[in-house]
Amino acid sequence: MTDSPVKTRRDGAILEVTLDRPKANAIDLATSRIMGEVFRDFRDNPDLRVAIITGGGDKFFCPGWDLKAAADGDAVDGDYGVGGFGGLQELRDMNKPVIAAINGIACGGGLELALSADILIAADHASFALPEIRSGTVADAASVKLPKRIPYHIAMELLLTGRWFDAEEAHRWGLINEIVPAASLMTRAWEQARLLASGPPLVYAAIKEIVRDAEDAKFQDAMNRITQRQLRSVDVLYDSEDQLEGARAFAEKRDPVWQGK
Known part of the structure; x- marks a missing residue:
């Protein structure tokens, strides 16, 4: 441009x-x-x-x-x-x-x-x-x-x-x-x-959505929405390859390779 x-x-x-x-x-x-x-x-x-x-x-x-x-x-x-x-x-x-x-x-x-x-x-x-x-x-x-x-x-x-x-x-x-x-x-x-x-994009997405959603919510209401996977970005994260990659990398003592999926 x-x-x-x-x-x-x-x-x-x-x-x-x-x-x-x-x-x-x-x-x-x-x-x-x-x-x-x-x-x-x-x-x-x-x-x-x-x-x-x-x-x-x-x-x-x-x-x-x-x-x-x-x-x-x-x-x-x-x-x-x-x-x-x-x-x-x-x-x-x-x-x-x-x-x-x-x-x-x-x-x-x-x-x-x-x-x-x-x-x-x-x-x-x-x-x-x-x-x-x-x-x-x-x-x-x-x-x-x-x-x-x-x-x-x-x-x-x-x-x-x-x-x-x-x-x-x-x-x-x-x-x-x-x-x-x-x-x-x-x-x-x-x-x-x-x-x-270099960080995990799916985690960033979850953080930003949680922050927005919880801005005017009571703590327990916000936590319930997270744990019940009512936020799209959180639901995607918990079923993602990146979630598994983070655990594997920690166990293998190496840097994770984030794919955003």
Whole structure:
């Protein structure tokens, strides 16, 4: 996708997705639809195991919604495509790990996009905000996600004030996994991606489905659904060759060879 605002690069089982819309990597409706197609295809391709999402350049990860496009007629409630805004945060059955490599400013919908990933790695100059309050609208996805990720009163302060905060503060509240020098960001993201790509994909799928299903469930209800094999990914895992391979490899004191089946 060399002429697209969404660039992709594949290396083995890893897909790198770069949002590249100068000057700021803002997302309009057309870009959101492309991102949805990219992540849907990633989800559905059995040969791909891990995705990295990052931004082009070294200043912006993503500032969210393209307000200039909105002024030209893009409706804020328009067709964002499969997966909703940014193609990721509402994509159903995304049972593969996604890493966000935050290379700069991540605000508004851009921060919400980053929150859709499973592991967040930030460059040391990255900064964050949810400034929707200042333009008279709501950071809807962040209002759902943020109070579940960090202390409630901190989440509410960030949502109600729209203030900026840096990578150090984001890390202190557990919003991101780690901070690295900007020059090392993609190297670190690929290191993490290769580690995950070497792991058991059926187990990853089960973990992600269990986490989603149990988010608002009582503990015993969630456990009952798992043990009764009511979750598709868990049912597939328990009957899989990989489940047997893991046991054999342990008994034989060797590294397992995961087939994803």
